[in-house]
Amino acid sequence: MNYINDLVTILPEILLAVLILVIITVDLFISRANKWLLTPLTVGGLIVVAAALVVVWDTNESVYAGMYVVDDLSVFFKAATIVIGIISVLFAPAYLVVRRIPLGEFHMILLSALLGMFVLASSSDLITLFLGLELMTMPSYLLTGLHKTDRYSNEGGLKYFLLGSFASAIVLFGISWLYGLTGTTNISEIAASGLEGRMSGALLVALGFLIVGSTFKIAAVPFHYWTPDAYQGAPTPITGFLSVGPKLGAFALLVRVFAEALAPLRADWLGIFLVLTVLTMTIGNVVALTQVNVKRMLAYSSIAHTGYIMVGLAAFANTDDQAVAAQGIESVLFYVLGYAIMNIAAFAVVGMLQRDTRRFGGLNSFAGLGSRSPARAAAMGVLMLSLTGIPPTVGFFAKLYVLLAAVDAGLAWLAVILVLNAAMAAFYYLRVVVYMYMRDPEDEPAPIDTSPFGTVALALSVAGVVILGLFPGAVLSLIEVSAASLF
Amino acid sequence: MLSLIVFTPVVGVLLLLLVPGSNHRAIRWIALGAALASLGFSLALLGYDPAGSEFQFREDLAWIDAFGMRYTLGVDGLSVVLVLLTTLLSVVAMFYSFEPIQTRVKEYYIALLLLMVGMLGVFVSLDLFLFYVFWEISLFPMYVIIGVWGGPRRIYATVKFVLYTLVGSLLMLVAILAVAIAHAASGQPFTFSYEALRGFAYADTLQALAFVAFFLAFAIKVPMWPFHTWLPDAHVEAPTAGSIILAGVMLKLGGYGFLRFSLPLLPDAAVSFAPIVIGLAIVAIIYGGLVAMVQPDLKKLVAYSSVSHMGFVMLGAFVFNEQGLQGAIYQMISHGITTGALFLLVGIIYEQTHDRLIEHMGGLNARVPRYAAMFGLFTFASIGLPGLSGFVGEFLVILGAFRSNGLIAAAAMVVVIISAVYMLWMFQRVFFAVPSDWMRRFWPTLRDINRNEWIALSPLIVLVVVLGVYPGPVLEMIAAPVDRIIEAVNGAGLTGFGPLW
Numbered sequence: 001m002n003y004i005n006d007l008v009t010i011l012p013e014i015l016l017a018v019l020i021l022v023i024i025t026v027d028l029f030i031s032r033a034n035k036w037l038l039t040p041l042t043v044g045g046l047i048v049v050a051a052a053l054v055v056v057w058d059t060n061e062s063v064y065a066g067m068y069v070v071d072d073l074s075v076f077f078k079a080a081t082i083v084i085g086i087i088s089v090l091f092a093p094a095y096l097v098v099r100r101i102p103l104g105e106f107h108m109i110l111l112s113a114l115l116g117m118f119v120l121a122s123s124s125d126l127i128t129l130f131l132g133l134e135l136m137t138m139p140s141y142l143l144t145g146l147h148k149t150d151r152y153s154n155e156g157g158l159k160y161f162l163l164g165s166f167a168s169a170i171v172l173f174g175i176s177w178l179y180g181l182t183g184t185t186n187i188s189e190i191a192a193s194g195l196e197g198r199m200s201g202a203l204l205v206a207l208g209f210l211i212v213g214s215t216f217k218i219a220a221v222p223f224h225y226w227t228p229d230a231y232q233g234a235p236t237p238i239t240g241f242l243s244v245g246p247k248l249g250a251f252a253l254l255v256r257v258f259a260e261a262l263a264p265l266r267a268d269w270l271g272i273f274l275v276l277t278v279l280t281m282t283i284g285n286v287v288a289l290t291q292v293n294v295k296r297m298l299a300y301s302s303i304a305h306t307g308y309i310m311v312g313l314a315a316f317a318n319t320d321d322q323a324v325a326a327q328g329i330e331s332v333l334f335y336v337l338g339y340a341i342m343n344i345a346a347f348a349v350v351g352m353l354q355r356d357t358r359r360f361g362g363l364n365s366f367a368g369l370g371s372r373s374p375a376r377a378a379a380m381g382v383l384m385l386s387l388t389g390i391p392p393t394v395g396f397f398a399k400l401y402v403l404l405a406a407v408d409a410g411l412a413w414l415a416v417i418l419v420l421n422a423a424m425a426a427f428y429y430l431r432v433v434v435y436m437y438m439r440d441p442e443d444e445p446a447p448i449d450t451s452p453f454g455t456v457a458l459a460l461s462v463a464g465v466v467i468l469g470l471f472p473g474a475v476l477s478l479i480e481v482s483a484a485s486l487f
Numbered sequence: 488m489l490s491l492i493v494f495t496p497v498v499g500v501l502l503l504l505l506v507p508g509s510n511h512r513a514i515r516w517i518a519l520g521a522a523l524a525s526l527g528f529s530l531a532l533l534g535y536d537p538a539g540s541e542f543q544f545r546e547d548l549a550w551i552d553a554f555g556m557r558y559t560l561g562v563d564g565l566s567v568v569l570v571l572l573t574t575l576l577s578v579v580a581m582f583y584s585f586e587p588i589q590t591r592v593k594e595y596y597i598a599l600l601l602l603m604v605g606m607l608g609v610f611v612s613l614d615l616f617l618f619y620v621f622w623e624i625s626l627f628p629m630y631v632i633i634g635v636w637g638g639p640r641r642i643y644a645t646v647k648f649v650l651y652t653l654v655g656s657l658l659m660l661v662a663i664l665a666v667a668i669a670h671a672a673s674g675q676p677f678t679f680s681y682e683a684l685r686g687f688a689y690a691d692t693l694q695a696l697a698f699v700a701f702f703l704a705f706a707i708k709v710p711m712w713p714f715h716t717w718l719p720d721a722h723v724e725a726p727t728a729g730s731i732i733l734a735g736v737m738l739k740l741g742g743y744g745f746l747r748f749s750l751p752l753l754p755d756a757a758v759s760f761a762p763i764v765i766g767l768a769i770v771a772i773i774y775g776g777l778v779a780m781v782q783p784d785l786k787k788l789v790a791y792s793s794v795s796h797m798g799f800v801m802l803g804a805f806v807f808n809e810q811g812l813q814g815a816i817y818q819m820i821s822h823g824i825t826t827g828a829l830f831l832l833v834g835i836i837y838e839q840t841h842d843r844l845i846e847h848m849g850g851l852n853a854r855v856p857r858y859a860a861m862f863g864l865f866t867f868a869s870i871g872l873p874g875l876s877g878f879v880g881e882f883l884v885i886l887g888a889f890r891s892n893g894l895i896a897a898a899a900m901v902v903v904i905i906s907a908v909y910m911l912w913m914f915q916r917v918f919f920a921v922p923s924d925w926m927r928r929f930w931p932t933l934r935d936i937n938r939n940e941w942i943a944l945s946p947l948i949v950l951v952v953v954l955g956v957y958p959g960p961v962l963e964m965i966a967a968p969v970d971r972i973i974e975a976v977n978g979a980g981l982t983g984f985g986p987l988w
Contacts, residue, residue, distance in 0.1 A: 403661060480553065
């Protein structure tokens with residue numbers, strides 16, 4: 001009986017695994033001309049998985065001897081994962097087909113990464129956590145290098161792989177120290193093992209390794225050096241996925257490890273976290289300012305956004321008031337979701353302008369887009385405003401949430417640094433708008449991709465960005481329930 | 488009713504999206520129609536009862552419950568006059584743009600209509616969060632208007648404009664959150680409602696810091712010296728209609744912010760910081776005037792005179808007495824009308840010659856007499872000639888300043904002379920001096936004000952005279968809000984929390 005029950009709680013994971021197998025099989029049997037069918041198939045499958053998520057919502061059960069937990073927090077992360085998956089799958093094919101990158105592999109690898117994120121979000125044990133992490137990042141390396149004939153893609157994939165596996169090893173090493181100190185790998189048991197106030201050299205080592213490894217995964221400064229190259233090398237729509245998917249997973253890891261297992265030690269990790277947060281925001285923005293390639297600019301700005309999200313975690317750590325701490329986690333969840341939608345879409349627009357394979361997403365491709373393709377320019381404009389954090393968009397509300405959590409937790413100074421950074425970011429985001437509307441098109445403007453999947457996905461994303469910005473109420477209540485499962 | 492006023496332009500935008508971009512005629516009339524409808528609805532606000540409750544025409548809907556954000560609208564006398572100013576100037580700007588704007592007409596009117604939504608929303612919001620949302624919404628259409636339809640250095644100007652304002656407004660956002668959180672920390676429900684947050688005794692340090700943040704946001708918008716440097720650039724590069732709205736309404740957003748939020752929410756800090764603000768205001772008044780005097784460019788001259796005039800508004804607001812505050816509000820309205828009209832008139836010449844240098848002009852009085860007459864009217868209104876609207880505001884502000892401190896008033900008086908100097912000298916050079924060689928050679932034909940321009944100007948002409956000779960109704964309308972501000976500040980005992988420096 002118990003066995004069946006365990007299976008039901010991991011129904012979404014099972015369905016996702018089945019979907020991967022289905023895609024592999026179907027890919028074998030359809031002709032090259034019909035490969036596009038894989039996209040609707042994947043989207044349909046993901047929608048079925050989403051339906052399964054509705055079934056397990058509100059279960060809040062720990063299964064498989066405490067290795068795996070299906071709480072609302074994990075379900076929220078999984079739902080966000082599905083959203084990311086659907087948008088990415090819709091955006092990518094047009095770009096990949098032009099470059100003769102096989103679609104079957106793409107879908108299969110992407111779905112595997114999603115499965116890794118599922119496992120990561122649900123792990124209640126450091127072993128499962130590490131498994132999930134690897135299941136998420138291995139496909140990410142492959143995705144980065146998916147454009148086999150492109151040197152930049154090769155370079156990005158290799159760099160990402162080398163540095164990423166190094167970071168994974170560091171995380172694993174940290175986990176092993178933590179196990180040595182507490183005698184358990186179970187997250188809640190670690191939290192209850194009375195680490196508080198027992199700071200020792202060994203614990204410091206464990207903490208240090210975990211912080212270094214996990215901030216590497218979210219691409220926080222000073223562990224961000226792999227990001228720009230990996231992001232620039234990867235096929236553009238995949239960059240969109242990489243900049244949010246693995247990041248979402250890594251934040252799930254941060255929440256599980258730091259906000260759950262090591263929550264009693266938060267006074268100890270807060271300090272270093274604050275320093276990293278400020279550095280991440282500021283350096284990400286300063287470097288992004290000087291970029292003339294939109295793809296690279298978005299890559300650096302994603303570092304800055306990592307910093308904004310970390311503010312939410314800092315708010316969690318800086319307070320003893322449970323409601324305020326919950327608010328910190330909630331703000332992280334909302335920001336990750338909102339950022340995922342707007343950033344994937346922004347990268348996708350860059351990708352749409354790379355229909356000509358000799359284009360690399362420079363600012364010039366955007367010149368005069370306002371008159372060449374008003375709808376796409378308007379969409380990109382909304383996305384840029386959202387990334388800047390201007391109402392009424394989800395980007396604004398996400399920033400507001402983080403700010404609110406920070407001010408509430410007594411970190412008003414951090415909030416001020418955040419808004420100054422946001423103003424700095426306005427400069428380079430708005431530069432795209434300047435190019436689109438205030439410059440004339442090039443003599444030979446970049447051809448624009450107008451495939452139906454991409455257009456639909458863009459419309460959906462922009463609608464999501466605006467609707468979540470104006471009426472975030474429904475999502476907010478879900479998030480509140482999700483964050484509550486931590487406390 | 489208020490939602491109708493604010494969101495009618497959105498209906499216009501939606502209609503515009505359905506019209507093909509090449510049909511300029513339909514686009515212009517739809518946009519104008521939406522603006523006129525909004526103006527029509529806003530006339531209903533004249534039914535505001537000054538003796539009645541503070542905020543009338545209220546609307547209150549739940550919005551984001553999790554954070555106590557509500558969609559609360561309402562107007563008092565101060566909002567009423569500013570809403571009317573906004574709808575009127577928007578209509579004028581749109582109508583005037585019929586001829587000058589020939590490229591990307593559709594986008595242009597969409598931007599103007601969205602701008603209207605943002606500005607109107609600011610004036611009627613009674614929820615600080617909602618206010619902030621509208622405040623930001625009003626920023627970006629102007630960014631596009633300057634950046635797309637502006638002059639040669641438009642991109643530099645518009646980016647500067649946006650970055651300046653954004654820094655201020657984002658800091659204000661943190662202050663709004665801090666104020667709301669402090670209010671909630673005392674056990675009250677978490678809310679952004681203006682009426683709830685007002686009149687709460689915030690801690691001194693919070694007040695001081697929040698005041699500084701609000702101050703930056705509003706002072707940049709006003710703009711106060713030394714935060715004014717974006718203004719001349721923006722004005723010079725903006726298309727004429729953009730300048731009309733920018734000077735006529737957007738600067739007032741800053742003044743409104745001080746009167747609506749800074750003073751009543753943070754009275755102790757306001758009192759404590761008043762000497763600094765008054766000092767900056769006097770610098771702005773004199774500095775703006777002196778710099779205006781030496782401007783070779785007609786539009787830049789008017790822009791700097793705005794700095795000077797808005798300094799008067801700030802001075803009046805921070806002397807904390809009835810005359811000063813009434814004068815400040817009156818000056819805002821009058822400045823909106825006169826400066827809007829002056830920019831429009833400058834635009835008429837510029838459209839024909841694409842030149843604004845004063846030294847290239849001269850003797851225009853003989854060539855375009857009606858134009859000269861109208862320019863003269865608004866020049867005198869701007870100087871503050873009795874009988875025209877500018878006089879009432881300036882007079883009241885100086886009166887208020889005298890009641891507060893004779894020296895301040897004396898300093899402010901100086902500028903009345905300076906402003907007469909730069910305006911009249913400009914007028915003499917443009918309209919009476921011997922025509923320049925340049926003009927003889929390059930401007931062989933100049934036409935006088937045409938029918939469309941007369942229509943656009945006429946409401947401003949009427950108002951500048953009516954407001955000058957019969958200020959009673961407006962003063963009556965703003966009397967109650969002014970009393971409330973004074974009450975709030977007096978509640979602080981006119982002592983504040985002592986100097987922080």
